[in-house]
Amino acid sequence: MTTSAPPLSPAEPVHVPKTAEVVAQAIRNQIVRGEILEGAALPSEAELMVHFGVSRPSLREAFRILESEKLITVRRGSRGGARATRPDVSVAARYLGLLMQFDEVMLSDVFEARSMFEPLALRLLARRENRVEAAQSLMLIIDELVPGIDARTRMDVWSRFYVELFNLAGNKTLQLLYGTLTEVVRHELLDALVQQDADSRNPNWKKTIIKAMNLVADGRGDEAADYWMRQMLLLEAKVQQAHQRRTLIDATVAFA
Amino acid sequence: MTTSAPPLSPAEPVHVPKTAEVVAQAIRNQIVRGEILEGAALPSEAELMVHFGVSRPSLREAFRILESEKLITVRRGSRGGARATRPDVSVAARYLGLLMQFDEVMLSDVFEARSMFEPLALRLLARRENRVEAAQSLMLIIDELVPGIDARTRMDVWSRFYVELFNLAGNKTLQLLYGTLTEVVRHELLDALVQQDADSRNPNWKKTIIKAMNLVADGRGDEAADYWMRQMLLLEAKVQQAHQRRTLIDATVAFA
DNA sequence: GTACTGGAAAGATCAGACCATTCAGATATA
């Protein structure tokens, strides 16, 4: 007799992994787990082929995947081959940027989100024991913003400031996300700063920072955050005009 | 005569793009720019080979890259081929997860960051004109949290609540980042909820939400955010114990 | 009209070849 088949749900297309994916996954795991150290060389293509029992094209497809994830870099020539690499936020930023382009996210939207992160860092920092020294070291960075330096250098200083801010704040996740967002709008940031040059020398920026840092050092994180956010909103108002209605897709040189 | 070479900076190895990368980039651009619509089929391998003037292996390497980015899906058989796909946060989440594993980010760190996002959404929402209706619709979702439902369903309700919260808040970037973070800790979230089941029926959760929503509807976003955050810190204290010192790498089945 | 079946379309994988790059050691030269 034939037992009638049980009713099935609508159909769920299972993804059959291709050889390259499987191989890439295996290598990825080894790297992430630390079994292959950063900078260490992987076996040669020939060895990996026999190890995984796959042909060269399949192995190379796996390499391309891992390369696009910046997990490996491949060099040719003698003593060449694949080496494990430390991935950075640029990859995550690329994908987030992609998603944002699909969603037609506006630049102003990204800047808004970014400016909401900074107060979070201030709050966290104000809760830490080393807040006084932290605030001081941050002000040291800001001190480098002497009048007359060019936009490029200014951006570097600001970058270092924020990296250090989130670093001291102590939440690595926030730090990563902020870094990713910054990477997404990196070009626009530079533009904004260049434009700012035309506007003013903005010496009162330092005062803003100093006041916020003092609040942090006093452990008054909420006030620091509020103050910072209000100041940022003022800046945003300016930047918004420049980025009004612009989406990421307009801004991206699209990896060209 | 030989002019002496000018002094060079330390040496910056230029990345020579491989054929597959170039092809992948070209296709990616077409997809992102909307020249290839979601779900639309790309030309067959044979056609793309002549179009880009590359061999089959190179083209296939490009396919693997795009596939790993969820920009295309490839089906075999008659009427098969590559089709454009809408990428989702899972890809970004995978990479962020990778980075976090490298940095040995603790789970508690991710949860902390995640819980700092929600107040941001409340603040934004309280500034919007439709805040009253928004708060009401959000409470409708929370109403589904009747006693006795299982953890899986509860997580779905919570997911919908947060998706809708960030949706109504109006900042797509924040929404994306929150979604990404949630994806990163998806498994642990379910665990946490299951554990919660053992703890209590927590009927006072609803009260918390209702109070926060009322504050939002009143346009008192700061208070709502503060209140929410305080409540969340209480929860975190519990969850922290479970996740104490655990890094993402412990938690990840590592794409296995 | 329904169920089965054969073929065509298209990707998955492999095998082998040849080219290009890089480094190290050998060689030649000052």
Next chain:
DNA sequence: TATATCTGAATGGTCTGATCTTTCCAGTAC
């Protein structure tokens, strides 16, 4: 002896061609 140059081996980059597998569609039998 020291330095510059050459040469070859190692290794990845790319291509050509072939075979296997999956999938759909149309034709055929009942």
